[in-house]
Structures are given as C-alpha cells and as structure tokens.
Amino acid sequence: METGRCHEQEQVEVVGKAFVDHYYNLFDNDRSSLASLYQPTSMLTFEGQKIVGTGDISCKLNSLPFGNSKHTISTIDSQPSAYGGGIVVFVSGSLQLPGEEHQLRFSQMFHLIPTQDGSFFVQNDFFRLNYG
Amino acid sequence: METGRCHEQEQVEVVGKAFVDHYYNLFDNDRSSLASLYQPTSMLTFEGQKIVGTGDISCKLNSLPFGNSKHTISTIDSQPSAYGGGIVVFVSGSLQLPGEEHQLRFSQMFHLIPTQDGSFFVQNDFFRLNYG
Numbered sequence: 001m002e003t004g005r006c007h008e009q010e011q012v013e014v015v016g017k018a019f020v021d022h023y024y025n026l027f028d029n030d031r032s033s034l035a036s037l038y039q040p041t042s043m044l045t046f047e048g049q050k051i052v053g054t055g056d057i058s059c060k061l062n063s064l065p066f067g068n069s070k071h072t073i074s075t076i077d078s079q080p081s082a083y084g085g086g087i088v089v090f091v092s093g094s095l096q097l098p099g100e101e102h103q104l105r106f107s108q109m110f111h112l113i114p115t116q117d118g119s120f121f122v123q124n125d126f127f128r129l130n131y132g
Numbered sequence: 133m134e135t136g137r138c139h140e141q142e143q144v145e146v147v148g149k150a151f152v153d154h155y156y157n158l159f160d161n162d163r164s165s166l167a168s169l170y171q172p173t174s175m176l177t178f179e180g181q182k183i184v185g186t187g188d189i190s191c192k193l194n195s196l197p198f199g200n201s202k203h204t205i206s207t208i209d210s211q212p213s214a215y216g217g218g219i220v221v222f223v224s225g226s227l228q229l230p231g232e233e234h235q236l237r238f239s240q241m242f243h244l245i246p247t248q249d250g251s252f253f254v255q256n257d258f259f260r261l262n263y264g
Contacts (some may be wrong), residue, residue: 009182045209045222050141075260077177082245082255083215090177090241090258105262107239109222113214123214126222128207130237130262 008080016078016089019112019120024071024093027061034061037122044125057125070096072103085114086123092130105130140212148210148221151244151252156203156225159193166193169254176257189257202228204235217246218255224262237262 026033035058038044044051044060051060073093081088089110094103111124158165167190170176176183176192183192205225213220221242226235243256 041214043211045211048207048209050211074263075180077180077258077260079175079177079182079256079258081213081215081243082173082218083213086214088241088243088256088258090239090260092239092260092262107222107224107260107262109220109241109258111213111220111243124211124220126209126211126220126241128209128222128224128239130224130239131206 012078012080012087013076015087015112015120017076019087019089019110020073020076020091023110024073028069028071031062032058034058038125039121039123042122042125044127046127047129066097068098072096081111083111083113083123087112087120095129144210144212144219145208147219147244147252149208151219151221151242152205152208152223155242156205160201160203163194164190166190170257171253171255174254174257176259178257178259179261198229200230204228213243215243215245219244219252227261 023037035054038054038057040053042054042057044057046060051057071093073091075092077090079088089112091108094105096103106127106129109126110122112120113123115121155169167186170186170189172185174186174189176189178192183189203225205223207224209222211220221244223240226237228235238259238261241258242254244252245255247253
C-alpha cells in the first residue's frame with residue numbers, strides 16, 4: 001500500500017472510531033441528542049423497520065422501550081465509500097439493558113457523509129440484534 | 133410514503149435480495165466466479181483483514197480453508213445509498229461448514245454500485261462472524 005492510500009485508510013479508521021465512540025456515548029447518556037447526527041435524507045432500518053428523516057429516526061430511537069442502556073463495542077471496521085469523502089463503518093458489540101441478565105449481541109452499519117462544516121452525518125443506518 | 137419513493141424502495145429491495153441470492157449461490161457452488169462481482173476499486177474487510185481489488189479479494193475468498201459451505205440467510209435489509217443508483221445491503225445469516233457440528237452466525241454488508249451495463253458491482257464488503 002503506498003503512503004497516500006495508507007494515510008487515507010488511517011484517517012478513515014480514526015474518523016470511524018471517533019464516530020462510534022460519540023454515537024454510543026450519546027445513545028447511552030443523552031439519547032435525544034442523537035438527532036443531531038441525522039439529516040432529512042437519512043435512513044434507518046431498525047430490526048427490519050424502515051424509518052426516514054431526522055424527526056422519525058429520533059422519535060424511534062427515543063421511544064425504544066428501555067431507559068438506560070450500555071453498549072460495549074467489540075469490533076469497528078471502516079472503509080472509504082464511493083461517495084466523495086464518505087465513510088462506511090461496520091460495528092459489532094453487545095448491549096446491556098436495565099433489568100436484563102444477559103447482554104444482547106448486535107451488528108450496526110453506518111454510512112457517514114461529510115457536512116459542509118467538516119463534520120459527518122449518518123445517511124444510512126442499519127441495526128440488527130444477532131440471535132445465537 | 134408517496135408512490136415514487138415507495139416504488140424506488142421496492143426496487144431496492146428486489147435488487148438487494150437478487151444480489152444476495154446470487155452472491156451466496158456463487159459462494160457455495162462456484163466460489164471462483166465471485167471475482168466477477170468485484171472491480172479494481174472494491175474493498176473487502178474480512179474478519180478485520182483489509183483487502184483491495186478484484187484479484188486480492190478473489191484470492192482471499194478462494195483461499196478460505198474450507199471447500200463446501202452452505203449459507204442460510206436470516207435477514208436482508210436494503211437501502212438506496214447516497215451514491216447515485218447505489219444500494220446498501222445488510223445481511224445476517226448462518227454458515228454451515230463441512231465437518232462442523234454447529235453453524236456459524238455471520239453479518240455481512242455490501243455497498244453495490246451500478247455498472248454501465250445495468251448490473252451492479254460490490255464497492256464495499258464487510259464480513260464478520262458473530263460470536264455469542
């Protein structure tokens with residue numbers, strides 16, 4: 001791998017990890033703020049249910065039937081996407097819900113698109129629990 | 133959802149399912165032909181290992197240390213991507229390997245980009261086994 005591509009890949013991984021840390025920190029501690037990561041074009045498929053746009057996605061995430069959650073991340077894989085400056089992030093981990101003895105395993109994927117202010121928003125989001 | 137978007141979503145799901153059927157049929161029955169689904173820009177992250185380009189991806193898939201495999205698909209979620217005409221497909225399922233008593237659970241994600249001949253190729257591919 002030549003230096004330029006190597007550097008690009010490092011940057012992609014740094015952004016992917018920073019996004020994942022930020023996303024699950026908000027999810028577990030300030031879930032209503034997740035809305036700031038989506039835009040009107042954003043799509044979420046949550047356990048097979050399709051939701052489009054900041055408002056409906058935020059509504060879905062905030063109406064999940066549990067208060068406190070704790071995500072533990074196992075793997076983060078990131079690649080540059082075909083969309084200029086975009087990043088695809090693939091996450092696996094486990095989710096501890098209040099009052100539940102066992103953690104739930106999950107996989108989630110984000111397609112991040114750069115914003116004009118140098119940040120990223122989530123264009124595509126897929127969440128699935130992994131049943132053993 | 134108005135009619136146009138509803139139709140687009142249906143088309144995206146039809147393409148996503150057709151691709152998934154085709155991909156795992158090739159994987160299980162004619163693995164060397166998977167090369168036809170990738171291009172020089174394609175990226176695969178396989179259990180955390182990053183591989184770029186048709187040749188290296190094909191080499192990786194064909195050198196996996198098992199002959200016959202049988203994938204059973206549990207869920208297919210598809211969304212249009214930000215890249216014109218592209219489709220993001222998120223798959224979960226299980227993998228039966230020869231001589232193994234238990235199936236392995238996996239998650240895989242494909243970012244499909246349209247080709248000039250009206251087909252699609254895989255630009256981004258992530259594969260992870262799900263450990264329980």
